[in-house]
Amino acid sequence: MHRHRMLINGELVEAQGGAWIPVLDPSTEEIIAEVPAAGPSDVARAVEAARAAFDSGPWASSTAQERGRLLFKIAQRIRDDAAALAEIESRDCGKPIVEAEYDMQDAATCFEYYGGMATKVLGHVNPVPDNALSLSLREPVGVAGQIIPWNYPLVMAAWKLAPALAAGCTCVLKPAEQTPLTALHIAGWFEQAGFPPGVVNIVTGLGVPAGAALVAHPGTDKIAFTGSAEVGKIILKNAADNIKRVTLELGGKSPNIFFADADFEAAIDGALFGVFINQGEVCSAGSRILVERSIYSRFVEAITEKARSIRLGPPLDRATKMGPLVSREQYERVRGYQELGKKEARLTAGGNRASQFSRGFFVEPTIFADVDNSSRIAREEIFGPVAAVIPFDAERDAVRIANDTPYGLAAAVWTRDIFRALRVVKAVRAGIVWVNHMQPTYVEAPWGGYKQSGFGRELGPWGIDEYLETKQVHINLNEQPIGWYS
Ligand code: NAP
Ligand code: MG
Numbered sequence: 001m002h003r004h005r006m007l008i009n010g011e012l013v014e015a016q017g018g019a020w021i022p023v024l025d026p027s028t029e030e031i032i033a034e035v036p037a038a039g040p041s042d043v044a045r046a047v048e049a050a051r052a053a054f055d056s057g058p059w060a061s062s063t064a065q066e067r068g069r070l071l072f073k074i075a076q077r078i079r080d081d082a083a084a085l086a087e088i089e090s091r092d093c094g095k096p097i098v099e100a101e102y103d104m105q106d107a108a109t110c111f112e113y114y115g116g117m118a119t120k121v122l123g124h125v126n127p128v129p130d131n132a133l134s135l136s137l138r139e140p141v142g143v144a145g146q147i148i149p150w151n152y153p154l155v156m157a158a159w160k161l162a163p164a165l166a167a168g169c170t171c172v173l174k175p176a177e178q179t180p181l182t183a184l185h186i187a188g189w190f191e192q193a194g195f196p197p198g199v200v201n202i203v204t205g206l207g208v209p210a211g212a213a214l215v216a217h218p219g220t221d222k223i224a225f226t227g228s229a230e231v232g233k234i235i236l237k238n239a240a241d242n243i244k245r246v247t248l249e250l251g252g253k254s255p256n257i258f259f260a261d262a263d264f265e266a267a268i269d270g271a272l273f274g275v276f277i278n279q280g281e282v283c284s285a286g287s288r289i290l291v292e293r294s295i296y297s298r299f300v301e302a303i304t305e306k307a308r309s310i311r312l313g314p315p316l317d318r319a320t321k322m323g324p325l326v327s328r329e330q331y332e333r334v335r336g337y338q339e340l341g342k343k344e345a346r347l348t349a350g351g352n353r354a355s356q357f358s359r360g361f362f363v364e365p366t367i368f369a370d371v372d373n374s375s376r377i378a379r380e381e382i383f384g385p386v387a388a389v390i391p392f393d394a395e396r397d398a399v400r401i402a403n404d405t406p407y408g409l410a411a412a413v414w415t416r417d418i419f420r421a422l423r424v425v426k427a428v429r430a431g432i433v434w435v436n437h438m439q440p441t442y443v444e445a446p447w448g449g450y451k452q453s454g455f456g457r458e459l460g461p462w463g464i465d466e467y468l469e470t471k472q473v474h475i476n477l478n479e480q481p482i483g484w485y486s
Contacts, residue, residue: 059199068117081185151281167468322365367389
C-alpha cells in the first residue's frame with residue numbers, strides 16, 4: 001500500500017492536517033493507496049503558489065513556443081509510460097484495461113494538441129474609423145481552479161491542464177477523491193519537464209472542503225468544473241461573490257434515436273456501445289434509447305440478448321468488456337435505480353448485482369423497455385449501465401421526446417435518410433450530435449452542453465478560448481491635440 005503525495009509549488013507534499021484518503025480498487029474493495037486529504041489551508045497554499053507563479057514568476061514572461069514544448073514533453077512521458085498509467089487507471093476506477101489504454105493515448109494527444117496550439121493564439125486588428133491602430137490581444141485569464149470527476153480521471157485532467165497551460169494560465173487541479181492516482185503519478189513530471197514551481201498544482205481532497213475552498217478562494221480567477229449538475233449549481237453560486245469566470249461540463253440524459261431504416265446490426269451495436277461503454281459512467285451516455293415503433297419489439301429483443309452476453313470481469317483482464325462501478329456509493333445509487341426501474345417499466349435484461357462476483361461493485365448491464373419519458377429512470381442521470389428504451393411513432397415524436405429533458409449534452413440519430421438525419425440534427429437541443437454513431441470524441445472538436453448540461457466548451461480552439469481574456473488596445477496615430485475644449 002503506497003502513500004502518494006500531492007503537488008504544491010513544485011514540491012510533493014502531504015496535507016498540513018496530516019489526514020489521508022483511502023483509495024479503493026472497486027473490483028476487490030481493497031485499499032490500494034492513500035492520498036493526502038487536503039483542507040482549506042493546503043488549497044490556499046496551492047492557490048497562492050499559482051498566484052505568485054502567474055503574477056511574478058518566470059511563467060509570466062514565458063513564450064508560447066516554450067509553453068508548447070513543455071506540453072509536448074508531458075505528452076511524450078504519458079506515451080512512454082502509458083502501460084503503467086493504464087494499469088493504475090484501470091485499478092483505480094474499475095474500467096477495463098483496454099479502455100484505459102485508449103484513455104492514456106487520448107490524454108497524451110490532448111497535451112500534444114494544445115502544445116501545438118500555444119503558438120496559434122492570435123490577436124486581431126480592428127478596422128476602426130480613425131487614424132489609429134486598434135488591436136485585440138488574447139491574454140491568459142490567470143489562476144485556474146479545476147475540479148474533475150472520477151469517470152475518465154487522466155483524460156479529464158488533460159482536458160483541463162493542457163489548454164490552460166497553453167494559454168499561459170497557472171493551475172490548481174483537484175481530482176475526484178475516488179480516482180486521484182494517475183494525476184498524482186504524473187505530478188512530479190511537471191517539475192522535471194521544466195515547468196516553474198507553482199504553475200501546476202495538484203491537490204487531492206474531498207469536494208467539501210477542498211473543492212469548495214478552491215471555488216471560494218479570492219485568488220482563483222476561473223473555475224473549470226466537470227461533474228454533476230447538482231454540484232455545478234453550488235459552484236456557480238459560490239463563484240458569484242468575486243465574479244469568477246466559470247465553465248461547467250455537467251451531466252446528461254442523452255437520447256440515442258433509431259429509425260426503422262437504420263442498418264439493424266450497426267444499430268444494435270450502437271445502442272449498446274452508446275450506453276454501456278465505461279460501465280455507463282459516461283456523461284454523454286445514450287441512456288434513453290428511442291426506437292421507431294415498427295422495429296421496436298425486434299430491437300428490444302436483440303439488444304436484450306446481446307446485453308446478456310457482455311463480459312463482466314476483473315478490470316485488468318484483457319477480455320473484460322465491463323468492470324465494476326467506481327465506488328460503493330455509485331453502486332448503491334445504480335442499484336437503487338435498478339429497483340426503481342422495476343416499478344416504472346418492463347425489465348428485459350440485468351436488473352441486479354452481478355452475482356458471479358463475491359466482492360466488488362459489479363452490476364449487471366440493465367435494460368428497461370416500454371419506458372415512459374416522464375418516469376424517473378428516463379429523467380434522472382443514473383451514470384451506470386442502465387438503459388431506458390422508449391418507443392416512438394413519427395419523426396416529430398422522436399424529436400419531442402429527445403428534447404423533453406432538463407439536459408442537453410449529447411444525442412445521436414441513426415437513419416439512412418439524409419434529409420431526416422439533418423432535420424433531427426438541427427432540431428435536437430444538445431451540444432454534440434452524432435449521426436450513425438455514438439461516443440467518438442476528438443480533441444479537435446468542441447465538447448460541452450446546452451441547457452442544464454452546463455456552458456462553455458472544452459477541446460479544439462474553443463477549449464483554449466475559455467482560458468483567455470480579450471484586451472482591446474487603441475493606438476492613436478494623430479500627433480495633434482484633440483482640441484475638444486479649445
Ligand atoms: P460530482 O459529485 O459532481 O463531483 C465532481 C467533482 O466535484 C469531484 O472532484 C468532487 O470532489 C467535487 N465536488 C463535490 N462537491 C463539491 C463542492 N461543493 N464544491 C466543489 N467541488 C465539489 O460528480 P462525480 O460523481 O464525480 O461525477 C459524475 C458526474 O460528472 C455526472 O453527473 C457526469 O455526467 C458528470 N460528468 C460530465 C462530463 C462532461 O464532460 N460533461 C464528463 C464526466 C462526468 P470529490 O469527488 O472529491 O468529493
Ligand atoms: Mg478508486
